[in-house]
Amino acid sequence: MSSEVPTPLAAQLRDVDKAFYGVKANDSVNFDLARGEVHALLGENGAGKSTLCSILAGLYRPDSGEMRMGGEQVLFKSPKDALAAGVGMVYQHFRLVLNLTVAENLALGHPDVGVRLNEKQLHQSAVDLGEKYGLPVDPAARIWQLSVGEQQRVEILKLLYRNAQILILDEPTAVLTPQEGKILFKTMRQMAAEGRSVIFVSHKLDEVKQVSDRVTVLRDGKTVGGVATADAEPRDLARMMVGRDLELPTRGAQVDVGRVRLGVADIRVQGDRGLEAVSGMSFDVHGGEVVGIAGVSGNGQRELAQGLVGLRKLTSGTIEIDGVDVTGTTVFDRIEAGVAYVPQSRLGMGLSPGLTTEENLALKAFRRPPYSKGRRLVASAFRDEGARQIEQYDIRGVRPGLPIRLLSGGNLQKALLAREVELEPKVLILRSPTRGLDVGATEAVRNLVLAERARGVAVLLISEDLDELMALADRLLVIYEGEVVGQMSTEEATAERLGLLMSGQREEAS
Amino acid sequence: MAARRFIVEPRGLASWRLRLLVPVLSVVAALVVCAVFLALTGENPFDVYAQMIDSAFGSARGLAETLISATPLILTGVAAAIAFKMLVWNIGGEGQFIMGAIFAAGFAIWLGDSAPAVIALPVVIIAGGLGGAVWASIAAIPRVYLGTNEIITTLMLNFIALNLMNFLIFGSSSPWRDPEVSTFPQGRPVPEAARLPEFFIRLDVGIFIAIALAVAAWFLIGKTGWGFAVRIVGDSADSARYAGIRVPQKILGIFLLSGAAAGFAGGLFVSGPVGALDPRSLDLGLGFTGIIVAALAGLHLLVVIPVAVLMGALNNAGPALQSIGVPTATVTMLQGAILIFAVAGEFFIANRIRRPEPDKVPELEEVAT
Numbered sequence: 001m002s003s004e005v006p007t008p009l010a011a012q013l014r015d016v017d018k019a020f021y022g023v024k025a026n027d028s029v030n031f032d033l034a035r036g037e038v039h040a041l042l043g044e045n046g047a048g049k050s051t052l053c054s055i056l057a058g059l060y061r062p063d064s065g066e067m068r069m070g071g072e073q074v075l076f077k078s079p080k081d082a083l084a085a086g087v088g089m090v091y092q093h094f095r096l097v098l099n100l101t102v103a104e105n106l107a108l109g110h111p112d113v114g115v116r117l118n119e120k121q122l123h124q125s126a127v128d129l130g131e132k133y134g135l136p137v138d139p140a141a142r143i144w145q146l147s148v149g150e151q152q153r154v155e156i157l158k159l160l161y162r163n164a165q166i167l168i169l170d171e172p173t174a175v176l177t178p179q180e181g182k183i184l185f186k187t188m189r190q191m192a193a194e195g196r197s198v199i200f201v202s203h204k205l206d207e208v209k210q211v212s213d214r215v216t217v218l219r220d221g222k223t224v225g226g227v228a229t230a231d232a233e234p235r236d237l238a239r240m241m242v243g244r245d246l247e248l249p250t251r252g253a254q255v256d257v258g259r260v261r262l263g264v265a266d267i268r269v270q271g272d273r274g275l276e277a278v279s280g281m282s283f284d285v286h287g288g289e290v291v292g293i294a295g296v297s298g299n300g301q302r303e304l305a306q307g308l309v310g311l312r313k314l315t316s317g318t319i320e321i322d323g324v325d326v327t328g329t330t331v332f333d334r335i336e337a338g339v340a341y342v343p344q345s346r347l348g349m350g351l352s353p354g355l356t357t358e359e360n361l362a363l364k365a366f367r368r369p370p371y372s373k374g375r376r377l378v379a380s381a382f383r384d385e386g387a388r389q390i391e392q393y394d395i396r397g398v399r400p401g402l403p404i405r406l407l408s409g410g411n412l413q414k415a416l417l418a419r420e421v422e423l424e425p426k427v428l429i430l431r432s433p434t435r436g437l438d439v440g441a442t443e444a445v446r447n448l449v450l451a452e453r454a455r456g457v458a459v460l461l462i463s464e465d466l467d468e469l470m471a472l473a474d475r476l477l478v479i480y481e482g483e484v485v486g487q488m489s490t491e492e493a494t495a496e497r498l499g500l501l502m503s504g505q506r507e508e509a510s
Numbered sequence: 511m512a513a514r515r516f517i518v519e520p521r522g523l524a525s526w527r528l529r530l531l532v533p534v535l536s537v538v539a540a541l542v543v544c545a546v547f548l549a550l551t552g553e554n555p556f557d558v559y560a561q562m563i564d565s566a567f568g569s570a571r572g573l574a575e576t577l578i579s580a581t582p583l584i585l586t587g588v589a590a591a592i593a594f595k596m597l598v599w600n601i602g603g604e605g606q607f608i609m610g611a612i613f614a615a616g617f618a619i620w621l622g623d624s625a626p627a628v629i630a631l632p633v634v635i636i637a638g639g640l641g642g643a644v645w646a647s648i649a650a651i652p653r654v655y656l657g658t659n660e661i662i663t664t665l666m667l668n669f670i671a672l673n674l675m676n677f678l679i680f681g682s683s684s685p686w687r688d689p690e691v692s693t694f695p696q697g698r699p700v701p702e703a704a705r706l707p708e709f710f711i712r713l714d715v716g717i718f719i720a721i722a723l724a725v726a727a728w729f730l731i732g733k734t735g736w737g738f739a740v741r742i743v744g745d746s747a748d749s750a751r752y753a754g755i756r757v758p759q760k761i762l763g764i765f766l767l768s769g770a771a772a773g774f775a776g777g778l779f780v781s782g783p784v785g786a787l788d789p790r791s792l793d794l795g796l797g798f799t800g801i802i803v804a805a806l807a808g809l810h811l812l813v814v815i816p817v818a819v820l821m822g823a824l825n826n827a828g829p830a831l832q833s834i835g836v837p838t839a840t841v842t843m844l845q846g847a848i849l850i851f852a853v854a855g856e857f858f859i860a861n862r863i864r865r866p867e868p869d870k871v872p873e874l875e876e877v878a879t
Binding site for chain 2: 311330331332333334335341343348349350351352353355362363364366372376379
């Protein structure tokens with residue numbers, strides 16, 4: 001099962017256990033990391049990848065088991081200990097101080113930086129490091145001024161500035177364009193060539209294949225194998241991840257496209273800082289059609305979705321549902337008009353975390369029968385409707401009285417989507433609906449979306465994940481800085497072409 | 511690797527047994543701690559506690575007095591619980607209570623002796639609720655539309671209400687002041703028609719009104735669509751906005767209801783045991799004690815009722831203690847201790863503490879060598 005492990009070893013985990021709520025997130029995990037390798041960590045969501053990384057980075061302490069660094073047994077009490085031992089991590093959610101400059105962020109918490117900053121020297125080393133690793137940054141720029149990709153560079157530089165020998169990158173490509181991803185891969189290879197070890201967490205097989213030397217697969221908290229990447233076929237890796245052969249959902253041929261159900265004309269929406277985030281978008285979504293909105297995160301996706309459902313006011317433009325103008329109406333009015341919405345933040349917005357699953361399934365429909373009789377709630381309807389939907393949509397882990405926040409990500413999304421679909425919407429707006437879900441839940445969500453499409457619903461899929469877009473959308477619009485910069489049918493789309501558009505290079509109108 | 515002796519981890523769902531056990535143990539722990547203090551001051555804690563129980567529940571008279579004390583606490587407890595549960599930090603129950611009393615007494619005096627009880631009683635009771643709601647609105651409206659901090663505004667309004675009451679009685683010849691007594695100012699007695707009928711020694715029907723209002727509040731929050739919307743707002747305002755719920759309107763509603771509940775308490779107190787706007791009887795901190803009641807009841811609107819009876823019993827035991835030479839402050843100390851233990855007990859409801867699994871321990875020792 002395990003291939004020959006190259007020596008010398010940089011880090012080693014033996015029989016590491018870590019449990020949360022009595023559930024084992026890591027179960028007798030064994031992991032060998034060699035010096036000078038890019039080591040991919042593959043696994044479905046909830047397989048224990050993040051837990052394993054967090055143990056290595058000192059954020060969690062294992063319940064039992066042994067951890068060695070360069071042969072020495074170690075116990076990290078905090079990320080500070082781990083950094084001192086040369087282990088650093090770039091988390092999915094960056095740990096940068098938004099109001100400080102790039103250089104200040106590099107200096108922050110560095111053991112050699114005293115009370116006074118030597119700014120000149122700091123700036124110089126930031127520039128030098130950036131040049132050396134192909135991570136150019138402006139040391140004087142403040143973090144909030146940077147794009148997500150640039151912020152990621154700062155995170156990596158922070159680790160290099162501390163001369164970390166083991167760098168853990170948790171799903172770093174999720175926020176990058178394919179082109180930016182390629183540059184990152186180059187940086188990763190260079191760091192490995194210097195003898196550093198890079199742990200690359202991903203669930204994208206092609207990326208793993210492209211950049212890593214070896215792969216360790218996690219499933220249900222256990223390590224199911226470590227292999228040299230060159231020997232591994234993507235199909236084998238996929239099977240190791242899910243424990244069975246994968247079937248990608250087949251998108252049936254497009255049923256007849258109906259009339260326009262969602263008509264958007266030249267809308268403009270402001271972002272949180274008062275800057276225009278959506279700058280004059282126009283598009284139509286027909287019944288029975290899935291239109292994908294592709295783009296790198298932060299190019300107006302959030303504001304577009306919130307503008308469409310009424311959570312954000314438009315500064316201009318119009319929105320029509322089945323030919324009826326709903327532009328100035330409230331969120332409630334739009335729900336009544338048939339707009340369903342699956343937001344990106346499941347627990348922060350789409351679901352009320354402290355309420356039960358049954359209550360969450362009624363979050364929008366509670367005002368009408370069967371949930372309400374006049375002004376009174378009907379307890380039996382909550383129970384019976386809840387039980388039916390939990391069964392029908394295969395929502396697992398529900399117990400009476402249990403707050404929904406304690407369900408797993410996949411089950412949360414199934415519950416959210418179940419509720420929206422049960423409203424029998426005319427328009428369904430989805431934000432990255434399969435983000436972070438395991439294969440089983442992804443399949444369930446995709447099937448639900450495709451069933452809505454077959455029912456004649458107009459589906460707008462706003463996503464940063466090209467795989468998701470390619471799997472579901474009939475037609476793609478690419479957005480950049482709040483504008484539609486290109487569109488094509490999914491058949492015509494290639495990762496290359498989308499990537500160029502997503503990074504802001506317009507195509508000449510043909 | 512060092513083995514840890516205890517592991518603290520968040521608990522998913524606390525059982526009802528635990529939810530019951532923690533407040534009961536909080537009371538027991540508070541009794542134990544206060545017993546130590548009593549013993550240190552030379553009292554026999556068992557005698558003191560026996561005296562307290564006897565004075566609160568040992569006689570028909572004691573029981574009636576306990577329930578009289580419990581009546582306003584049920585409502586000020588509901589006022590705090592309903593607001594805190596929805597993350598509205600109304601700590602102005604005290605002021606809203608006083609304002610309820612001022613409104614109730616004012617309407618009763620304005621109606622005079624001419625109005626029959628069937629008119630006077632409902633008017634006076636509703637006036638109490640209205641007074642509390644009006645007072646709460648002064649903090650609620652800026653909170654909802656301008657984002658002011660209601661902790662500060664409601665707290666300040668308590669002092670204004672208290673001083674307004676003192677002004678009406680001590681500082682002016684207002685209609686609230688009894689014109690017949692000139693030596694030491696006191697409140698004008700409300701007409702007999704505006705007094706709640708007594709049915710058990712001094713106990714009046716206010717206790718039933720308070721319980722009915724608590725049940726009504728519980729029904730409104732738990733069993734109606736409006737209450738469901740409010741619970742969503744209390745759990746996550748973003749989720750509520752997403753679900754098409756008008757969040758400001760719901761927060762305003764809860765704030766006013768909370769104020770009304772405290773106002774009802776003031777109104778019932780005036781038309782019940784006190785019978786006048788009497789600062790000496792009304793300035794007992796009943797609004798603040800409501801916060802303790804709500805905390806100890808776990809913010810549950812029905813549990814507030816028995817907890818208020820317990821707190822009423824404690825309040826009532828104070829004077830009785832004085833008769834055996836124990837300071838009444840003992841009661842305040844006991845109430846404070848109960849609150850501290852109840853709040854600390856929340857930790858045990860939210861978290862589980864366990865030993866590491868025993869079969870892992872030898873392995874850890876092996877590793878350590």
